[in-house]
Amino acid sequence: MSASIPFLDLKPQYKALEKQINERIQAVLNHGQFILGPEVEESENALSAYIGSKYCLTAASGTDALMMALMALGVGHGDEVITTPFSFFATAEVISLVGATPVFTDIQPDTYNMDPSKIEKAITSKTKAIMPVSLYGQPADFDEINAIGAKHGIPVIEDAAQSFGAPYKDKRSCNLSLVGATSFFPAKPLGCYGDGGAVFTNDEALFKKMAQIRVHGQESRYHHVVMGINGRLDTIQCAVLIEKLKRYDWELDRRNAIAARYTEVFNGMGQKCVAPLVKSDRGSVWAQYTVMVDDRNAFGAKLKDKGVPTSVHYPSPLHHQPVYASLRDRYQVPVAENVAKRVISLPIFSDMTNEQVDRVIQAVREVVG
Numbered sequence: 266m267s268a269s270i271p272f273l274d275l276k277p278q279y280k281a282l283e284k285q286i287n288e289r290i291q292a293v294l295n296h297g298q299f300i301l302g303p304e305v306e307e308s309e310n311a312l313s314a315y316i317g318s319k320y321c322l323t324a325a326s327g328t329d330a331l332m333m334a335l336m337a338l339g340v341g342h343g344d345e346v347i348t349t350p351f352s353f354f355a356t357a358e359v360i361s362l363v364g365a366t367p368v369f370t371d372i373q374p375d376t377y378n379m380d381p382s383k384i385e386k387a388i389t390s391k392t393k394a395i396m397p398v399s400l401y402g403q404p405a406d407f408d409e410i411n412a413i414g415a416k417h418g419i420p421v422i423e424d425a426a427q428s429f430g431a432p433y434k435d436k437r438s439c440n441l442s443l444v445g446a447t448s449f450f451p452a453k454p455l456g457c458y459g460d461g462g463a464v465f466t467n468d469e470a471l472f473k474k475m476a477q478i479r480v481h482g483q484e485s486r487y488h489h490v491v492m493g494i495n496g497r498l499d500t501i502q503c504a505v506l507i508e509k510l511k512r513y514d515w516e517l518d519r520r521n522a523i524a525a526r527y528t529e530v531f532n533g534m535g536q537k538c539v540a541p542l543v544k545s546d547r548g549s550v551w552a553q554y555t556v557m558v559d560d561r562n563a564f565g566a567k568l569k570d571k572g573v574p575t576s577v578h579y580p581s582p583l584h585h586q587p588v589y590a591s592l593r594d595r596y597q598v599p600v601a602e603n604v605a606k607r608v609i610s611l612p613i614f615s616d617m618t619n620e621q622v623d624r625v626i627q628a629v630r631e632v633v634g
């Protein structure tokens with residue numbers, strides 16, 4: 266039997282961009298402005314142009330980007346932020362880090378995103394923000410969620426860490442609410458070569474606040490007007506992003522084509538392997554291709570035997586994490602609890618070969634029977 270295929274392989278992507286990326290990195294080494302050098306603003310201009318937002322600020326990570334948004338909106342001690350229980354840990358972590366409490370409302374069983382019909386009941390006088398995640402690359406229901414936010418005067422922050430640029434009606438993820446935060450962690454749809462992230466907004470005042478927060482709350486040199494963090498992204502990482510962004514549309518086409526092949530086959534398998542639903546008014550950028558099966562452990566073990574790796578995003582809802590023991594019994598989120606037991610992700614990346622895609626499909630066919 267041939268060797269296992271990788272779950273994610275970024276080496277072919279680097280090979281395709283090697284010359285441009287090397288030149289860009291070399292240029293930074295030559296000019297030596299490693300912090301807030303010219304490539305930082307150049308990348309921010311390119312990123313905001315791609316997303317369609319007025320402003321972009323790069324950040325040291327997606328986690329810092331989310332935290333800068335929360336801090337700029339004044340979310341802090343005693344406040345509540347309504348979010349999804351089914352996400353990567355950082356979504357809830359940033360809420361707790363600023364001193365607020367995450368309030369988890371249930372998700373939709375087919376898109377895995379927040380269910381807007383569950384949000385309003387969770388609003389209290391302490392609710393200071395609503396923070397949907399566009400999970401696996403597909404935007405959440407922003408029209409509905411923004412309408413709830415507007416009705417109650419509560420800002421909406423998009424955790425777009427997995428969904429950079431995903432289409433939603435005539436807009437793109439990161440620009441679907443007051444502020445969006447993404448991640449450039451290498452494995453994300455648009456990754457740099459280390460940790461990185463960015464915030465996007467059309468609100469000038471909010472942009473200025475986040476820009477201050479990113480540099481220790483500094484208004485001018487050594488004059489600190491608000492509490493901030495060291496949230497800057499390195500110039501070298503911005504230089505890498507400038508070149509990688511130019512290939513992003515091609516990469517999305519590839520991931521969409523792979524996902525379409527998977528979905529066509531899995532749709533014929535009924536409940537044995539449930540393909541992810543992408544709503545017709547939006548698209549996914551396929552951070553993950555995640556199916557639902559009844560016996561996840563057996564499914565994953567059999568695929569592994571056939572050389573196809575899998576991964577679980579995510580094995581438990583956030584309020585079941587040990588650090589959130591005090592919140593564990595506070596929330597009724599049966600859909601998230603059920604989904605967390607059944608989801609399993611298959612390999613998907615832009616430079617996957619057609620042979621690798623065929624092998625995944627063939628292995629799933631054999632396992633499902």
Ligand SMILES: *Cc1c(COP(=O)(O)O)cnc(C)c1O
Pocket residue numbers: 326327328329352353355356398424426427447448449450460461462
């Ligand atoms: C990756 C991720 C984050 C955090 O991003 P980092 O760049 O790793 O800090 C936040 N939220 C979600 C949903 C993520 O997937």
